[in-house]
Amino acid sequence: MDKKTPLVEMKNIHLSFGGIKAVDDVSVDLYPGEVVGLLGHNGAGKSTLIKVLSGAYQADSGEIYVDGEQATINNPRDARAYNIETIYQTLALADNLDAASNLFLGREIVNQFGLVDDDAMEAETRRIMGRLNPNFDNFSSPVAALSGGQRQSVAITRAVYFNARILIMDEPTAALGPQETEMVAELINQLKADGIGIFLISHDIHDVMDLCDRISVMKNGKLVGTENVTDVTDDEILSMIILGKKPGQAA
Amino acid sequence: MNKSIKNFVAAIGIDLRLVGMVGALVALWVVFDLFTGGRFLTPRNLFNLSVQTASVAVMATGMVFVIVTRHIDLSVGALLGFIGMIMGTLQVHILPQYLGLGHWSIWIITIFAGVSLGAVVGAFQGWIIGYLMVPAFIVTLGGLLVWRGAAWWVTQGQTVAPVDTTFRLLGGGSEGTLGDTLSWTFGVLATVAALVMMIQSRRRRAKHGFTPKPLWAEYSLGGIATFIIMGFVIVMNAYPLPKGAVKRYAAARDMEIPAEGLFISHGIAIPVVILLLVGVAMTFVAKRTRFGRYVFATGGNPDAAELSGINTRMLTVKVFALMGALTAIASVIASARLGSVGNDLGVLDELRVIAAAVIGGTALSGGIGTIHGAIIGAVIMQSLQSGMAMVGVDAPLQSIVVGVVLVLAVLVDITYRRRAGL
Ligand SMILES: Nc1ncnc2c1ncn2[C@@H]1O[C@H](COP(=O)(O)OP(=O)(O)OP(=O)(O)O)[C@@H](O)[C@H]1O
Numbered sequence: 001m002d003k004k005t006p007l008v009e010m011k012n013i014h015l016s017f018g019g020i021k022a023v024d025d026v027s028v029d030l031y032p033g034e035v036v037g038l039l040g041h042n043g044a045g046k047s048t049l050i051k052v053l054s055g056a057y058q059a060d061s062g063e064i065y066v067d068g069e070q071a072t073i074n075n076p077r078d079a080r081a082y083n084i085e086t087i088y089q090t091l092a093l094a095d096n097l098d099a100a101s102n103l104f105l106g107r108e109i110v111n112q113f114g115l116v117d118d119d120a121m122e123a124e125t126r127r128i129m130g131r132l133n134p135n136f137d138n139f140s141s142p143v144a145a146l147s148g149g150q151r152q153s154v155a156i157t158r159a160v161y162f163n164a165r166i167l168i169m170d171e172p173t174a175a176l177g178p179q180e181t182e183m184v185a186e187l188i189n190q191l192k193a194d195g196i197g198i199f200l201i202s203h204d205i206h207d208v209m210d211l212c213d214r215i216s217v218m219k220n221g222k223l224v225g226t227e228n229v230t231d232v233t234d235d236e237i238l239s240m241i242i243l244g245k246k247p248g249q250a251a
Numbered sequence: 252m253n254k255s256i257k258n259f260v261a262a263i264g265i266d267l268r269l270v271g272m273v274g275a276l277v278a279l280w281v282v283f284d285l286f287t288g289g290r291f292l293t294p295r296n297l298f299n300l301s302v303q304t305a306s307v308a309v310m311a312t313g314m315v316f317v318i319v320t321r322h323i324d325l326s327v328g329a330l331l332g333f334i335g336m337i338m339g340t341l342q343v344h345i346l347p348q349y350l351g352l353g354h355w356s357i358w359i360i361t362i363f364a365g366v367s368l369g370a371v372v373g374a375f376q377g378w379i380i381g382y383l384m385v386p387a388f389i390v391t392l393g394g395l396l397v398w399r400g401a402a403w404w405v406t407q408g409q410t411v412a413p414v415d416t417t418f419r420l421l422g423g424g425s426e427g428t429l430g431d432t433l434s435w436t437f438g439v440l441a442t443v444a445a446l447v448m449m450i451q452s453r454r455r456r457a458k459h460g461f462t463p464k465p466l467w468a469e470y471s472l473g474g475i476a477t478f479i480i481m482g483f484v485i486v487m488n489a490y491p492l493p494k495g496a497v498k499r500y501a502a503a504r505d506m507e508i509p510a511e512g513l514f515i516s517h518g519i520a521i522p523v524v525i526l527l528l529v530g531v532a533m534t535f536v537a538k539r540t541r542f543g544r545y546v547f548a549t550g551g552n553p554d555a556a557e558l559s560g561i562n563t564r565m566l567t568v569k570v571f572a573l574m575g576a577l578t579a580i581a582s583v584i585a586s587a588r589l590g591s592v593g594n595d596l597g598v599l600d601e602l603r604v605i606a607a608a609v610i611g612g613t614a615l616s617g618g619i620g621t622i623h624g625a626i627i628g629a630v631i632m633q634s635l636q637s638g639m640a641m642v643g644v645d646a647p648l649q650s651i652v653v654g655v656v657l658v659l660a661v662l663v664d665i666t667y668r669r670r671a672g673l
């Protein structure tokens with residue numbers, strides 16, 4: 001794996017909100033077909049870090065490389081142009097619109113006159129939902145009327161639909177039932193096999209141990225360390241998260 | 252509501268809230284008709300009602316977009332007055348000097364200038380709101396004062412009159428109507444267009460393999476649309492021109508007026524035609540263009556819209572520019588109707604427009620609203636005002652009633668939405 005160029009490298013990223021150093025000199029990378037888990041307490045800076053990659057925030061300093069070349073990501077549009085897709089922790093859905101409108105928001109299917117083609121979008125949404133979550137059946141209500149799990153399905157589908165090469169998942173299973181969670185795990189493995197790189201943020205250590213190849217742990221905005229999942233135990237990960245100590249480091 | 256009615260409404264795919272609004276309007280009309288001894292539901296009164304509603308309703312369609320994106324525009328009444336003054340001065344004092352009095356192009360140049368000015372002023376206010384982040388409430392409150400003052404300045408407070416004769420037709424006086432033949436043509440074309448659109452939509456959905464609505468539902472919907480359009484044409488055609496106008500009409504055509512008089516129909520008023528065209532265009536923009544989609548997405552969740560790559564600041568500029576352009580169209584209607592532009596043109600219109608949009612189901616919390624709802628809201632507002640005036644309700648009581656109705660309408664809307672889980 002180390003011979004390939006990383007899909008993404010984030011180097012020495014800094015970002016402060018007022019006085020708070022939300023992300024403080026963090027570097028992470030991601031290879032094709034790899035899942036990297038981002039772990040850390042509430043407020044550790046995980047979401048902020050990945051929002052720099054997805055274009056939602058701009059770093060105060062630091063560099064981003066995609067396929068080994070420096071990338072300029074100033075807004076979500078730029079990130080999408082690099083095939084970086086994101087499932088946000090907040091889902092980022094327009095609650096007043098239906099599933100299809102949300103799935104295609106900003107990238108509507110249009111007809112030859114440039115007019116939005118709702119029927120075509122609904123048909124596509126039905127097709128992909130049939131594959132990703134066959135239990136999903138509400139295509140006409142605004143997503144405000146959907147359950148938490150259904151809303152999460154919409155957000156996941158949106159990220160997967162547009163041929164992502166780099167996928168960011170910020171707690172994608174938080175609102176899902178066991179069956180849907182299992183389906184997301186399957187999806188992740190399938191995407192991995194397709195050579196897509198995934199940043200996965202999760203608080204569930206077991207999820208992480210099962211799905212990830214490597215983990216990067218953050219604490220108070222700083223990177224504690226990055227480890228291969230096969231090299232560490234659950235307890236060692238926990239101690240990285242809670243105490244901010246790398247394995248083997250003296251107490 | 253009765254369960255079978257509910258099912259019927261759901262099957263033909265009309266929003267329940269729309270049914271409620273139309274129901275309220277019809278109830279209002281019937282009550283006023285009873286209290287006025289049958290003077291309310293006459294072709295004459297309905298014609299006047301339609302003309303009086305047009306200006307506010309045109310602005311209300313734009314206010315829907317403004318409120319849907321979680322903003323407000325308090326400047327529309329003052330801006331209407333300012334643009335009216337500019338257009339008045341242009342067509343009365345300036346253009347005739349260069350083109351000669353009554354030149355055919357005066358009204359076109361005037362409207363073009365007015366609409367451009369409205370769009371530019373709106374865009375400027377939108378830029379302050381979107382890019383400099385000053386709340387819309389403040390920017391447009393400032394605008395209210397600025398444009399009202401600017402309107403006075405244009406002529407030092409003097410009324411401008413009379414407006415160009417062609418321009419005047421756009422206000423819907425006894426000559427500013429389609430007449431019966433054109434009204435029928437308009438009605439038939441509108442009906443055919445509505446039916447063709449329904450058939451096409453059904454075909455498109457069938458092509459994608461969606462379960463279609465039952466046929467009887469399609470037929471009912473088509474029937475309702477035909478009934479409303481044709482009913483409107485019939486009523487407008489049933490209102491004859493007054494004697495004086497008939498004389499002018501006959502003279503212009505070298506006709507003899509028989510002893511029993513001549514029945515010449517008003518037909519649909521031109522400002523109402525303008526309103527209907529604006530309504531169709533705005534609905535189209537809302538439903539079928541990316542811009543419209545982004546307006547609603549941004550209102551529903553500004554962060555989500557931003558994260559989807561939508562430039563919400565530029566969107567704000569466009570929404571306010573559109574509002575400004577529609578205000579100019581409303582100004583054309585209002586000044587053409589009066590035949591002159593005075594200092595008080597459009598005073599308090601901002602409140603009527605906002606009330607119309609809100610009564611029509613536009614939510615101030617953003618993301619929700621329809622163009623047809625706002626137009627019906629404007630009709631309800633105008634019906635209340637004219638109806639109470641006809642019944643002889645005192646002006647202070649009129650304003651109390653309108654105020655109470657506004658709050659009640661929003662209360663009903665919020666309750667309905669909460670029940671429906673939206
Ligand atoms: N928009 C913002 N403005 C100000 N402070 C912010 C903003 N977003 C995040 N922060 C702060 O930055 C820090 C990191 O937040 P972040 O959301 O990245 O944490 P997280 O690791 O994703 O936590 P969680 O597990 O709860 O999602 C927190 O102290 C938070 O309060």
Ligand SMILES: [Mg+2]
Binds near residue numbers: 046047048089170
């Ligand atoms: Mg987070």
